[in-house]
Amino acid sequence: MRREGSPFQGLSTVFVKELADHISSIRMLMLEFLVVVTAMAALYEAISTLRQNTAEDPFLLLRLFTIDRAPLPSFVAILGFLIPLMAIGLGFDAVNGEHNRRTLSRILAQPIYRDALLMGKFLAALATIGISLAALWLLVIGLGLIFLGVPPGGEEIARSLVFLIVAIFYAGVWLSLAMLLSIVFRSAATAALVSLGIWLFLTVLWPMLAPAVAQAIAPADPRYALLGLNDPATAVWTQELLRLSPNDLFGEAMLAVLSPTTRTLGPVFLDQLRGAVMGAPLPFGESIMIAWPQTVGLVAGTIILFAFSYVLFQRQEVRA
């Protein structure tokens, strides 16, 4: 039975209201503070490292994103760690919060469909993260201009914009997941706990577990071990398993986009390097092509997780 009207009626109203809520919320303020402080620390280290090594580098600006000096990880690595936290913070009580405040049925009694409510919430949270990341991006460019004194080239800007877009989709995956859990669990605390658990598992535990699982699936040939080499089969398995984590996908995509000399993200065999011109930066399009599968993973993950939450939410009863 076809219902009348657009499923997106009221979407913009929900979007604007949720965006205003997020931006003025203390929770968002705290998350922003956390991200900015750690990112600034990483940037400070990067800038001081770059100012010491005045090597000629056509991609000086991009080095700001990727350079790391112990004990701080690079700017991109910090964002890879903190973006999920932001997304979870914005999404974990999206739906169950409405239930618990008993506002859901009142809002849905207005002339809108649920579609608009869920999509509006999702897009508003994504826009909030997008705004924060864009601000952070401008901050990096600005600091680079001030302290390195090198105007960024067109390709650097393009690559860093790709970074921005991929980062937003990376946030999208975690946001979709958090919203899914906010639909599944009626208690916001449970949803938050489960989201954070998944986050910790995928970012901290999974990188340790994946090699072990790969060993179990494809045990390393002892002949390789004798030579002190890694079994390529095991290495491939390890990498494929690691890629189940959005964190890894984000890291790989960023490696390809922000380090233009990256020629592949998989294990490299020696005969692939024969005749290769080393150290030459890849054209922009080629770097994008290398990062493309990872980006696709993040985009498709965002959409599929959202579709899943959407179906669950649509099938859910309004009454508490």
Place this chain on the structure above:
Amino acid sequence: MSDQSSHSRGTAPDPVIAARGLTRRYGATAVVDAIDFDIARGEVFGLLGPNGAGKTTTILMMLGLTEISSGEVNVLGFNPAREPLKVKRRVGYLPDAVGFYDQLTATENLAYTAKLMGLARAERARLIEAALSRVGLADVASKRVATFSRGMRQRLGLAEIIMKRAEIAILDEPTSGLDPQATLEFLGLIEELKAEGVTVLLSSHMLDQVQRICDRVALFKAGRIVLMGAVPELAVKVLGAGFVVEVEAEGPGIARRLAMIPGVTQVETLAADRFRMTAERDVRPDAARAVVAGDGALRRLSVDEPSLEAIYARYFQTEATGDVRHAA
């Protein structure tokens, strides 16, 4: 009590809501099981029944917020399963224990609803202000809802319905949890709505309130409407009669005289000077005449209007014994 009492049960001349065989099933169990009813314009209609009897599900089906398994319902000429937006634009709904966004003010909360309604900015401000002053919240309009009491929230919910200029107000347990004063104020507001010609659908388990303001009631039990009609009609049907008149008088043969009054079905002698008559109509004038005519001294004459509570209790009591089942 009202002119609608003369209509036969279930039908109304100008129905704003008409349900036919409305059913909602979850798996094999029917939460709402083939109910029929009509609600006339301007009527206050009560939905009664224990928790889980299907009242809220019925309401949600009328708003298109839950699927209709079979049957149909028509709200203001629209099918909520097909055109829920049109229905929701014209119907105000105050859910059970309504909630608002605590961090926003009363005005902001209503403004959000108004934007969802698609009201223009100027109209929005005017309507919100008017609605808030109608429910007596004008002086806290710019306070955050977090500071509001339960009663204020309920009134804010009503203000939302007023602001929407809804033709039908659906109120789900609007007075539960309110103190008596707040309840009275709230019922007053409902009567004001009725006076403006708004059709009110009220779900409650507070029988005395329902009885006070409802023109007609529908009694839900396990997903079915087991009784529907004006309260006096139901009294006749369930209790056998609608009126119980107590007479306190002294005199000879009063019981006999009272029994001879037409329409009286039964006379009980409670004490030497106290009698309880059960009648189909208000027989107080006749009773007074009868006492006086028999040289009796009439000390007190009181009538018990048919109590919904009595009907409710009686009905479920007979039901429990496996007696008549009034299919809706």
Place this chain on the structure above:
Amino acid sequence: MRALDAARLAFALVLLGPAAHAAEAVHDIKGLYLMTDYPAVTVRPGTTTNISLRLQDYGLAPERYQLSVAGVPNGWTATLLGGGQPVGAAMPAPDGSVALQLRLDVPAGNDLAPHTLTVKAEGQGTTAELPIAVSLAKELPAKLSVKSTLPSLRGSPKSNFDYTLSIKNDSGRNLVASFSAEAPANFETSFTEAYGTQELSSIPIDAGQSKDIKLKVRPPTTIDAGHFPVKVNVKAEDASASTELALDVVGEPQLQISGRDGLLSARAVAGKQSSIPIVVTNSGTAPAENITLAGTAPSGWKVTFEPATIERLVPGKDSEVQALLTPSDKSLAGDYQATIRATSRGESASSQFRITVGTSTVWGMAGAGVIGIALLLMLGAVARFGRR
């Protein structure tokens, strides 16, 4: 026995050298002598001849001798030179000699009658006379000759043309022959020893002997094909000789390889054949025949050419060939080096191409497809569960 010993001694003395022998002889003679090596000479009319004379004093006191030439025919000029100047008297030291030269200017004429000139040196009582018989001849035997065994060589503009010349000194004297070559402009010429690399400009040749030298001619590499004469002149004192040599320069193809518009970079996709236009240019002077193309690429790559050979390429023209390059499907994205060679007989040219390997857009499309499927799933969800 004693006589034999003396004979042996005499033989040894003879072997010891003419100086000792002469010194012994000096003591036998006493007086003034005017001497020359060749007292009878043949002279060509119209030339100038120098005749070396020596005024020898054996055991006389130093004295001034008046010099004169008698019997000079009419029209002839006879001048006595000493130390390069005309002289009228000489004064040799005791047991010493003074070198003189008689310069004879013989006018051109048909009178070929022989004459005898007498050179006189007259002092106080001592006089020396030397008659010199001068006969005239129209042609004199050559004094120098130069000959090449292979006077005409054929080669490409890039090759060296080496001529072996043999110079013979037919004059009676030891000569120092100097040589030069006349070649067209911009030809490089150099003379070297026959078996050596040292460059020479002159060489001493004993009388009656001959010597071999080598002439190396290097034409400019840009020269067109043709026949070029080179003339070699050899000179020694008044004698000279020359010979004509020839370079027969045949044209030569010269190949160059580049991409279209001179590009040496190209793009390719891993695992997929892509065609790179290659321009083969013949900048040489002769047509190149049967040019074969070959490529050296990283392992696992395939390089073929379409067409695989060029039948003929006229000088100054170019021809485009498609290099069909299939990078290994395991190739990484980014730059690889590949060398492409064109070979025609001895001539070859090669160029290094930088091939930027791109990832197949198939995967890009597949990715877009995955996103598309996800979006379709979302749309399906909206269609199925939407509007509630």
